[in-house]
Amino acid sequence: MAQPALAGLRVLLGVSAGIAAYKAAELVRRLRDAGAEVRVVMTESAERFITPLTFQALSGFPVRTSLWDEGAEAAMGHIELARWANQVVIAPASADVIARIAHGLANDLLTTLCLATAAPIALAPAMNQQMWANSATQANLAVLRQRGLRILGPGSGSQACGEFGAGRLLEAENIIAELAATRGPRTLEGRRILISAGPTFEDIDPVRFIGNRSSGRMGYAIAAAAAANGADVTLISGPVALATPAGVTRIDVRSAREMREAVLMRATDNDVFISAAAVGDFRPQAMAQQKIKRTDGAPLELELVQNPDIIAEVAALPRRPFIVGFAAETSDIERHARAKLEKKGIDLIAANKVGDGEGFEADDNALLLIWAGGREQLERADKRALAERLLARIGERMHAAQVRRA
Numbered sequence: 001m002a003q004p005a006l007a008g009l010r011v012l013l014g015v016s017a018g019i020a021a022y023k024a025a026e027l028v029r030r031l032r033d034a035g036a037e038v039r040v041v042m043t044e045s046a047e048r049f050i051t052p053l054t055f056q057a058l059s060g061f062p063v064r065t066s067l068w069d070e071g072a073e074a075a076m077g078h079i080e081l082a083r084w085a086n087q088v089v090i091a092p093a094s095a096d097v098i099a100r101i102a103h104g105l106a107n108d109l110l111t112t113l114c115l116a117t118a119a120p121i122a123l124a125p126a127m128n129q130q131m132w133a134n135s136a137t138q139a140n141l142a143v144l145r146q147r148g149l150r151i152l153g154p155g156s157g158s159q160a161c162g163e164f165g166a167g168r169l170l171e172a173e174n175i176i177a178e179l180a181a182t183r184g185p186r187t188l189e190g191r192r193i194l195i196s197a198g199p200t201f202e203d204i205d206p207v208r209f210i211g212n213r214s215s216g217r218m219g220y221a222i223a224a225a226a227a228a229n230g231a232d233v234t235l236i237s238g239p240v241a242l243a244t245p246a247g248v249t250r251i252d253v254r255s256a257r258e259m260r261e262a263v264l265m266r267a268t269d270n271d272v273f274i275s276a277a278a279v280g281d282f283r284p285q286a287m288a289q290q291k292i293k294r295t296d297g298a299p300l301e302l303e304l305v306q307n308p309d310i311i312a313e314v315a316a317l318p319r320r321p322f323i324v325g326f327a328a329e330t331s332d333i334e335r336h337a338r339a340k341l342e343k344k345g346i347d348l349i350a351a352n353k354v355g356d357g358e359g360f361e362a363d364d365n366a367l368l369l370i371w372a373g374g375r376e377q378l379e380r381a382d383k384r385a386l387a388e389r390l391l392a393r394i395g396e397r398m399h400a401a402q403v404r405r406a
Contacts, residue, residue, distance in 0.1 A: 004035025005180040005228075005388065011036045012085035012119070014110045015055070017045030019160045020092040020126035020169040025050065027091055028058040030172040030382065034180070039081065041065070041110050043097070067109045078109060082116035087179065090114075091152075092126030092169045095137050101149075102140035122150040124175055129165030152178045157241040170243055173217070173384050177224035178246050180384075188391070189230035194270040194321065195223050196263060196277035196310070198238030200256045204302065205288035212278050216240035218326075218365060218383050219276035223248045225387040234270070236262045238277055256280050256307035267314045267321060272394060274324045275311045283307050315345040322398050324390075327351040337370050347371065348397050350390060369393055 011031055015024045024040075031038045040055040040063045052063035067078060090097060090110070097110065101123075106112040114121060123144065131137060132154065141151055153170035170178075197219020201209040216237060223235045224245035233248045236259055244250040253259045256279050267273055282304040292300065311325050323346040327337040330353065337351035351368045366380040367390065378389050 004033075005384070006031065006176065007035035009036040009179070010084055010086045011038045011179075012081065012088045012113065012117070013038055013040045013055075013059075014088065014090035014093075014097075014113070015040060015042045015046045015050070016090060016092055016094040016097040016110065017043055017049060018092045018094050018126050019049065021046050021049040023126075023169050023172070024091055025054050025058055027089075027172040027175060028055060030176055032059070033382070034176050034385075036087075039064075039084070041081070041113060043108055043110055064109055067112060078112055079116055082113050082119075085113075085117055085119045088114065088117055088119050088121040089124065089175070089179070090121070091124035091175060093123035095125075095127045095131045095134075098123060098125065098137065098144070099140050102143045120148075120150070122152050122175075122179065124152040124170050125154045125167070126169035127154075127167045128161055129159060129163050129167040132165070132167040150178070153243045155241060155243050168241075171217075173221065173382055174224070174243060174245070177221065177228070177384050180224075180228045188226055188395070191226075191231045191272065192270040193226050193231045193233050193272045193274065194236070194263065194266050195219055195226070195233060195274045196236045196238075196259060196279075197223065198240040198242075199278050200238045200259055200280045200307075201254050202256065202280050202283035202307070203287045204284050205290065205292050207291045210280060210283065211239075212280065214238070214240075214278035216242050216277075218387070219274075220245060221383040221387040222274055222276060222390065225384060225391055229391065234266060236266075236277070256283065256310070260308045260310045260313070263310055264313060268317060268319050270321045272324065272398070273311075273314055273321045274394075275314075276326050278328060279310060280307055309344070311346060312344045322394070322401070323347050324394060325349045328354040330354060333368060334370065334375070337368065341370055341372070347401065348394065371397055 015021055028038050038059045039061045040059055042065045055063045100111050101114050106115050152175055154166055155168040155170050156166045157168050158164050198216030199212045199214040201211045203209045220242050223233050227233045227247035235248050235250045237252050251262050253262050285303045285305045315323055325346045327340050327349055329336045333351050337349050341349045348371045352365055364380055364382045365386055367378040369376045
C-alpha cells in the first residue's frame with residue numbers, strides 16, 4: 001500500500017487573522033489525512049475568527065496563542081515547538097504577518113517561531129486583491145522569496161469583500177500538493193507528461209458563451225502529483241480559478257480549437273497524454289460580433305457545429321504517446337466508457353459519475369479505470385490521493401504495454 005503523501009511530516013501550522021481563517025480547519029484535517037502530524041499556533045487576532053478549541057479537536061494537540069503562556073513557557077515551550085517542526089506552514093498568511101516576517105519582527109508567538117525554527121517555511125497568502133497587489137506587499141514577498149521561503153498561491157476569484165481578483169487562500173488540497181511536491185521518491189523522473197484540464201468556453205457573442213461545470217481540480221491534482229513524482233509536466237488549461245501547481249508549465253486556452261492546437265503541437269514530444277479536460281462538444285457556427293438583444297419574447301436560435309475530437313486526433317498520430325482519457329457520465333458509466341475507449345483507440349480511460357454533487361466542483365471523486373481486457377475501481381478519495389493512484393496505474397499499464405511489444 002502506498003505511503004501517504006506527507007507521512008513523517010511534522011507541520012507547525014500558523015493561523016493569522018482574516019476571514020479565510022475558517023479554511024485552516026479543513027487544512028488541518030487534510031494534512032492529517034495525508035499522513036502529517038499537525039500542531040497549531042494562532043495569532044491573537046485570529047481567535048476573533050475561529051476558536052482554538054476547533055483546532056485542538058482537529059489536530060489532537062493543544063493550540064498555542066501567546067508567548068505569555070506561563071505553563072507552556074516554563075520550559076521554553078516556543079523553542080521546543082520550533083525544534084519539533086520539520087515544516088512550518090502559515091495559512092492564511094495575512095498582509096500583516098507577511099510584513100512582520102519579512103522585517104524580522106518577533107512580536108508574537110508566530111513570528112518568534114519563524115525566527116527560532118530551522119524548518120522550511122511556506123506561506124499561503126489570503127487578503128483583499130488590492131492589498132495583494134499593493135507594492136509594499138509585493139516587496140515583502142520578494143524579500144521572503146529571496147530568503148528561501150515558499151509562497152503558495154494565492155488563488156484568484158470572488159472574495160468575501162465582494163471584489164474579484166488574486167488573494168484567495170489556496171484550497172487545502174492544493175497546499176498539500178505543493179508540500180508533497182518536495183517530498184518522496186520521484187517515480188516519474190524523466191517522463192514527459194502532457195495534461196489537459198478544466199472546461200472550454202465557446203463564445204456566442206462578446207458577453208455570452210457555452211461552457212460546462214468542470215472546475216479543473218482533477219486535472220490540476222494529476223499535474224501536481226506527476227510533478228511531485230519527478231515528471232516534466234505541461235498543463236493545457238481551460239478557464240479555471242486555480243493556482244499553477246509547483247513545477248508545472250501551464251498554458252492557458254479558452255476554446256476547444258485553442259486546446260486542440262496546443263495539445264497537437266506538443267503531443268508527440270511527450271510520453272503520456274492525460275486528457276482530463278471537459279472539452280465542449282459543440283460551438284456556435286459563428287460568433288456574433290455584437291451582443292445579441294432580446295426581441296419581445298421571440299425564441300433565439302443558435303446553429304451549433306461539432307468541435308474537433310482532440311483525443312481521437314492524438315490517437316491517430318503515427319508516433320503517439322500513451323493516452324489516458326476521461327469519461328464523465330450520468331448513467332451506464334462502464335458501458336459508455338468502454339465504448340469511448342474502443343471507438344477512440346486509446347490506452348486507458350478513467351470514468352466517473354457526474355451530477356448530484358459528484359465529479360464536477362467536488363473535492364473528492366471515485367474513478368473506474370478501464371483498459372482492453374481489464375478494469376479496476378478506485379474508491380472515493382480526495383482528488384490528490386486519487387491522482388496518485390491513477391498515476392501508479394498508468395505506470396503499470398505502460399509497463400505492461402512495453403512487455404507485450406518486447
